[in-house]
Amino acid sequence: MYAFDFEKPSTVADAVAALKAEEAQPLGGGQTLIPTLKQRLAMPSKLVSLTGIDEMKGVCVADDGAVCIGGATPHAVVAREAAKSYPALASLAANIGDPAVRNRGTIGGSLANNDPSACYPAAALGSGATIVTNAREIAADDYFQGMFATALDEGEIITEVRFPVPEKAAYMKFEQPASRFALTAVFVAKYADGVRVAVTGASEEGVFRWTEAEEALSSNFSPDAVAGLSVPADGMIGDLHGTPAYRAHLVGVMTKRAVAAAG
Amino acid sequence: MTTVSMTVNGKPVSAEAEGRTLLVEFLRDGLHLTGTHVGCDTSQCGACVVHVNGEAVKACTMFAQEAEGAEVTTIEGMANADGSLNVIQQAFQDHHGLQCGFCTPGMVMSAAALLKENPKPSEAEIRDYLEGNICRCTGYHNIVKAILAASGQDVGAIAAE
Structure with missing residues (x-):
């Protein structure tokens, strides 16, 4: 690792101020960033740890019923504390990485990184969540802007994520067994005004909504409704774990499984 | 360099650390507690797992300064007060x-x-929980047995695989 300064502020305001330094970078749980630093793929002048900010931690239910999760909340806490209020989200959190990773990795860190195979982006996009930062609120539909790209500005911090709770939802991950990331995974959520289907792990553009499936499922919420649908292999990720055609096929399979699991 | 203080195995400790000093380096090089191992150094193998404020974390994927003020427990803090092996350690010995x-x-x-x-x-829950711990001797079967035994459960039900 290259050398850097380290700061651990206890308020969002102090963190925002610390991030004004040139080449400063926020540090969530570090479960992706620290390995990245070890490989010398990043060279921040300063890391600003967000894990000491109590106002960014915890799970609560807002007056409108939305589940609100602080940006610095670890996956293990979401798995425990959202289990009743949003079971599909809690279940997704409970299957990220391994137990020790889940005790450190945070929802804000995952969404800020926007790995094309990460789990949380599928939950946020599939739920039409609101990404709340120190500066503004961003709709999930506007937030994800391609592989590792988001609407966040330099030094902007995800302080909270608000999930409207659907009538039914499920996340089905076809796991890459070594990394535990999604080889392809689908989050399906049925709301009163329609169904959302978000796919992660498949596209070179990162998480995306499969609108054709959404339309079919909105009129008939059953696995059969998507039986005849498929996504083109063009633009899907191809690597030694799976070809683009394989991933495109998995999109359909995992969508059907998610609908079946959601009931 | 910054002085980092924390409680390790019940004792208050302080040592110098850079921003980039990992918790595992702080423990091994700063405090000479070499029981915590570095296997892969990429947060995959789990040889470096310690407890920070009671929760298992990979000490190779956390900075020492992130643990400022924390209660840390390492393998050196696991034995009974009289120095004998605790129930989990004894079960690992008994079940190879x-x-x-x-x-x-x-x-x-x-x-x-x-x-x-x-x-x-259950056996399945143990295997699931150990997803992030890799044994390159592939000794998982007896590890699972040992943990079942440490929990006071019958290990006879595990068939040889």
């Missing part, structure tokens, strides 16, 4: 839960974290 022993510190720390949140785990 280690071969070369390199992964064992992390296995014991993960097992302790599991049994704290789930005192009577």
Whole structure:
């Protein structure tokens, strides 16, 4: 690792101020960033740890019923504390990485990184969540802007994520067994005004909504409704774990499984 | 360099650390607690698992300064007060839960974290919880047996695979 300064502020305001330094970078749980630093793929002048900010931690239910999760909340806490209020989200959190990773990795860190195979982006996009930062609120539909790209500005911090709770939802991950990331995974959520289907792990553009499936499922919420649908292999990720055609096929399979699991 | 202070195995400790000093380096090089191992150094193998404020974490994927003020427990803090092996360690010995022993510190720390949140785990739950701990001797079968035994459950039900 290259050398850097380290700061651990206890308020969002102090963190925002610390991030004004040139080449400063926020540090969530570090479960992706620290390995990245070890490989010398990043060279921040300063890391600003967000894990000491109590106002960014915890799970609560807002007056409108939305589940609100602080940006610095670890996956293990979401798995425990959202289990009743949003079971599909809690279940997704409970299957990220391994137990020790889940005790450190945070929802804000995952969404800020926007790995094309990460789990949380599928939950946020599939739920039409609101990404709340120190500066503004961003709709999930506007937030994800391609592989590792988001609407966040330099030094902007995800302080909270608000999930409207659907009538039914499920996340089905076809796991890459070594990394535990999604080889392809689908989050399906049925709301009163329609169904959302978000796919992660498949596209070179990162998480995306499969609108054709959404339309079919909105009129008939059953696995059969998507039986005849498929996504083109063009633009899907191809690597030694799976070809683009394989991933495109998995999109359909995992969508059907998610609908079946959601009931 | 910054002075980092924390409680390790019940004792207050301080040592110098850079921003980039990992918790595992702080423990091994700063405090000479070499029971915590570095296997892969990429947060995959789990040989470096310690408890920070009671929760299992990979000490190779956390900075020492992130643990400022924390309560840290390492494998050196797991024995009974009289120095004898604790119930998990004894079960690993009784059931031959280690071969070369390199992964064992992390296995014991993960097992302790599991049994704290789930005192009577099933075989499947144990295997699931150990996803992030790799044993390159492939001694998983006896490790699972040892953890079942440490939880006071019958190990006879596990068939040889």
